Amino acid sequence: MLEKRIIAILQDIVGKEYVSTEQADRICYSYDATQQQFNPDVVVRPADAEQISLILKMANAEKIPVYPRGAASGFTGGSVPIKGGIALVLTRLNRILRIDQDNLIAEVEPGVITATLQKAVEEVGLFYPPDPASLKFSTLGGNVAECAGGPRCVKYGVTKDYVLGMEVVTPQGDIIRTGGETMKGVVGYDLTKLMVGCEGTLGVITKIILKLIPKPEAKKTMLVMFDSIDGAAQAVSSIIRGKIIPTTLEFMDATALACVRQNADLDIPDAARAVLIIEVDGERELLERQAARIMDIASPLGVVHTRVAVSDEESEQIWQVRRSVSPSLRKVNPDKYNEDICVPRSKLPDMIRAIEAISKRLEIPIVNFGHAGDGNIHVNIMVNRAIEGHEEKAETAIRDIFAKTLELGGTMSGEHGVGTSKAPYIPMELDVATIAYMKAIKRALDPNNILNPGKIFLEDQ
Amino acid sequence: MSKHQEIEAYRQQLRECVKCGTCRAHCPVFKEVQSEAVVARGKISLAQALLDGKIDLDRHLLSDISQCLACGRCVKDCPNQVPTDEIILALRRRIGREKGLTLFGRGVSTVLQRPWLMNLLTRLGRMFSWLAFRKVPQGSGLRLRFPAPYISRDRTIPAIAPQAFRQSHPEFIAGDPDKPLVTFFTGCMINYMLPEIGDSVLAALQSLGANILIPKDQGCCGLPALCAGDGAGAARLADRNLDALTAHKADVIITACASCHSGLTKHFRSLGPDHAQLADKVMDIHEFLLQQGFVEKLEQLPRRNNPQPVAYHVPCHLRQAGLKEAPRQLLAALPSVRLVEMKNADSCCGLGGTFSVYHYDISKKLGALKAEGIRDSEAEVVATACPGCIMQLQDTLNHAGLPQQVCHVLEMVAADLKNAEPQ
Numbered sequence: 085m086l087e088k089r090i091i092a093i094l095q096d097i098v099g100k101e102y103v104s105t106e107q108a109d110r111i112c113y114s115y116d117a118t119q120q121q122f123n124p125d126v127v128v129r130p131a132d133a134e135q136i137s138l139i140l141k142m143a144n145a146e147k148i149p150v151y152p153r154g155a156a157s158g159f160t161g162g163s164v165p166i167k168g169g170i171a172l173v174l175t176r177l178n179r180i181l182r183i184d185q186d187n188l189i190a191e192v193e194p195g196v197i198t199a200t201l202q203k204a205v206e207e208v209g210l211f212y213p214p215d216p217a218s219l220k221f222s223t224l225g226g227n228v229a230e231c232a233g234g235p236r237c238v239k240y241g242v243t244k245d246y247v248l249g250m251e252v253v254t255p256q257g258d259i260i261r262t263g264g265e266t267m268k269g270v271v272g273y274d275l276t277k278l279m280v281g282c283e284g285t286l287g288v289i290t291k292i293i294l295k296l297i298p299k300p301e302a303k304k305t306m307l308v309m310f311d312s313i314d315g316a317a318q319a320v321s322s323i324i325r326g327k328i329i330p331t332t333l334e335f336m337d338a339t340a341l342a343c344v345r346q347n348a349d350l351d352i353p354d355a356a357r358a359v360l361i362i363e364v365d366g367e368r369e370l371l372e373r374q375a376a377r378i379m380d381i382a383s384p385l386g387v388v389h390t391r392v393a394v395s396d397e398e399s400e401q402i403w404q405v406r407r408s409v410s411p412s413l414r415k416v417n418p419d420k421y422n423e424d425i426c427v428p429r430s431k432l433p434d435m436i437r438a439i440e441a442i443s444k445r446l447e448i449p450i451v452n453f454g455h456a457g458d459g460n461i462h463v464n465i466m467v468n469r470a471i472e473g474h475e476e477k478a479e480t481a482i483r484d485i486f487a488k489t490l491e492l493g494g495t496m497s498g499e500h501g502v503g504t505s506k507a508p509y510i511p512m513e514l515d516v517a518t519i520a521y522m523k524a525i526k527r528a529l530d531p532n533n534i535l536n537p538g539k540i541f542l543e544d545q
Numbered sequence: 546m547s548k549h550q551e552i553e554a555y556r557q558q559l560r561e562c563v564k565c566g567t568c569r570a571h572c573p574v575f576k577e578v579q580s581e582a583v584v585a586r587g588k589i590s591l592a593q594a595l596l597d598g599k600i601d602l603d604r605h606l607l608s609d610i611s612q613c614l615a616c617g618r619c620v621k622d623c624p625n626q627v628p629t630d631e632i633i634l635a636l637r638r639r640i641g642r643e644k645g646l647t648l649f650g651r652g653v654s655t656v657l658q659r660p661w662l663m664n665l666l667t668r669l670g671r672m673f674s675w676l677a678f679r680k681v682p683q684g685s686g687l688r689l690r691f692p693a694p695y696i697s698r699d700r701t702i703p704a705i706a707p708q709a710f711r712q713s714h715p716e717f718i719a720g721d722p723d724k725p726l727v728t729f730f731t732g733c734m735i736n737y738m739l740p741e742i743g744d745s746v747l748a749a750l751q752s753l754g755a756n757i758l759i760p761k762d763q764g765c766c767g768l769p770a771l772c773a774g775d776g777a778g779a780a781r782l783a784d785r786n787l788d789a790l791t792a793h794k795a796d797v798i799i800t801a802c803a804s805c806h807s808g809l810t811k812h813f814r815s816l817g818p819d820h821a822q823l824a825d826k827v828m829d830i831h832e833f834l835l836q837q838g839f840v841e842k843l844e845q846l847p848r849r850n851n852p853q854p855v856a857y858h859v860p861c862h863l864r865q866a867g868l869k870e871a872p873r874q875l876l877a878a879l880p881s882v883r884l885v886e887m888k889n890a891d892s893c894c895g896l897g898g899t900f901s902v903y904h905y906d907i908s909k910k911l912g913a914l915k916a917e918g919i920r921d922s923e924a925e926v927v928a929t930a931c932p933g934c935i936m937q938l939q940d941t942l943n944h945a946g947l948p949q950q951v952c953h954v955l956e957m958v959a960a961d962l963k964n965a966e967p968q
Contacts, residue, residue: 107603115590
């Protein structure tokens with residue numbers, strides 16, 4: 085527990101009503117979507133960069149851990165206060181500061197909900213593409229700190245491709261600016277790229293300048309069912325080799341299809357062993373042609389059934405098939421380990437086959453779906469923690485899956501980050517010198533290790 | 546007497562919350578309060594902590610648990626459909642049992658369980674209305690004030706009806722012998738405050754030739770007592786309604802209040818097979834009229850010139866029951882109505898039963914959202930399907946100084962039926 089003196093300082097900085105040590109609040113700011121719970125000692129909700137700067141200066145002097153937090157919807161424990169201390173809730177910084185239609189940029193505070201920004205820019209004909217599944221509730225600060233992705237990233241890239249500059253409070257409490265609002269800029273180190281995906285360990289983001297693009301005029305959604313995962317994977321490679329980059333290229337494997345077959349609005353024949361949901365966007369007259377070419381490319385690859393949406397409702401119906409996978413997983417087993425490995429696109433079938441073999445060997449169901457277009461697979465290892473041995477099996481499965489991913493030239497996280505969940509596995513992907521280099525940066529910027537300690541690197545690594 | 550499940554019985558459902566945060570996108574209270582303790586994910590964590598002995602029922606926790614409109618959005622939009630609404634009610638029952646009900650909660654529960662007391666109070670209320678209801682200076686937009694204890698000083702509520710609905714109608718109104726026997730569950734708002742809605746319901750049912758039963762022994766649906774944390778009181782009301790509503794073998798039991806519908810169809814099912822059977826028989830009046838082919842009937846009425854622009858407010862309790870489109874379909878078929886869209890039509894009015902008594906400030910903010918939508922629409926009338934929403938929307942419009950009228954969809958239906966009668 086923190087001394088009364090510290091609480092009084094915090095109250096002086098942000099105002100009494102924005103500091104809470106109530107047990108109820110400590111519990112409510114203890115978790116994220118990993119469901120790990122660690123109570124902070126105090127919940128603090130600052131209003132601006134100046135207050136955050138004062139908090140961090142004090143935390144440095146007193147050696148108190150500080151855990152920045154947006155909507156806490158992360159999948160790897162990035163915001164969980166594992167050493168207690170201060171939960172720094174950033175949702176009061178929630179203004180869209182400007183949308184500049186001349187320069188196609190937006191300046192926002194970190195607590196803005198992703199969907200709120202998207203709606204605002206789309207109202208003036210602009211577009212902010214990154215679309216993590218959590219976009220209706222996750223914050224842009226969190227998206228930037230984790231470098232969030234989403235289905236549209238195949239064509240449009242991930243969060244880091246849209247961040248031009250930032251205002252950041254450093255771990256020692258200085259307020260700095262990275263990048264700027266120009267499309268180009270090479271003065272000094274690229275601190276913007278360093279901050280994106282740093283998981284809140286190198287600074288607290290207080291302003292973000294984002295690049296926008298014109299909103300595509302129209303889109304077209306297609307559903308293609310294949311008799312094998314190989315057919316689907318080959319279709320992905322062929323489409324991309326055919327110089328078409330769809331907006332999204334989502335896939336579901338046989339295990340995922342089995343989960344939704346009963347409840348889907350659309351008929352999914354038993355012969356369908358893999359599904360691709362493909363969306364193209366752009367000028368209306370080009371879409372028909374693109375769609376036809378995609379169908380031509382896919383048709384020799386064991387297509388069982390296809391469906392091209394002709395209305396928004398039909399498009400929605402197709403997406404509903406994909407969205408209903410996650411909720412239906414619970415029917416398989418009550419607990420899941422959700423990994424987001426990423427392999428080179430062409431290695432997708434090898435990876436799926438390897439996962440199938442691991443699932444069979446360990447006798448635990450593993451359900452796969454995700455963003456085939458960029459080789460990003462959501463691997464859901466379904467277990468029942470109440471059954472003895474399941475937890476160990478999940479552990480083994482994760483390790484084996486990561487090993488295979490790396491063997492195929494992939495990475496163990498495409499968009500969720502490391503946090504605490506993947507920290508133990510980092511040495512599998514990064515060599516000793518690389519880890520040392522990263523840790524040297526962290527040490528130099530945060531000598532007292534007060535900002536989001538315990539994340540990305542395990543203490544003893 | 547039958548009883549609701551204890552919070553302990555929800556352990557498995559509590560575990561099904563995976564803390565994904567989806568509820569943060571849908572909770573109307575969270576949008577205003579921005580505290581994790583308000584949103585479903587937070588309340589679930591608090592319930593878990595309570596069961597694990599990691600937190601006590603302190604004042605702070607009680608306040609957090611009270612911040613819920615029971616609108617059901619968190620359940621409907623939850624990927625795992627965790628029944629947070631039931632969990633919150635179970636928490637409130639435990640609080641009610643261990644900490645006692647709040648003074649207001651006790652008042653609500655006491656009065657609503659005793660029709661003689663309700664009748665007496667409404668009679669007294671009418672007698673002293675020159676004291677209680679002060680005319681507000683013209684032009685302020687506020688129509689009536691009700692400076693009663695526990696009701697915020699600037700809250701406006703409708704006047705008490707000169708005569709309660711059930712007292713001014715016989716228990717049985719015969720119709721066409723071949724037509725169904727319909728039991729009308731009036732609910733308290735229609736009975737004591739807005740009997741004209743009840744009259745409209747009768748008019749619609751009579752136009753179908755239905756035989757109508759209005760059991761004198763029916764009481765409050767029990768939802769207010771349940772929300773106040775009085776599990777025993779709510780169950781007593783449910784048992785009494787079970788007797789009153791099943792004494793005659795009606796084909797269907799209809800409600801014209803979205804909240805009563807939610808009370809009767811959802812919240813007392815678990816009390817036993819009889820209660821579940823009763824719940825199966827209850828239908829919202831709009832749903833019933835649609836089923837009876839009422840849209841076709843309305844479409845045959847002569848069209849009116851210059852139909853009035855009307856917007857529809859979706860009551861949360863119909864939304865939750867999957868019936869939100871039924872009133873809209875009826876409105877759209879009315880000859881004197883031109884249905885117009887309004888922004889935030891789907892958002893909660895902010896009443897949430899006793900919520901608005903404890904948290905009138907938040908309630909008013911939610912109301913202001915509605916007012917914005919109404920102001921920007923073309924609507925001259927806002928029609929809805931819940932007397933509770935009507936009271937709250939009227940209060941909202943009074944505060945915003947807007948001229949629009951608020952009424953029940955059935956009132957518009959009845960007016961058009963009357964207009965179509967040969968003069």
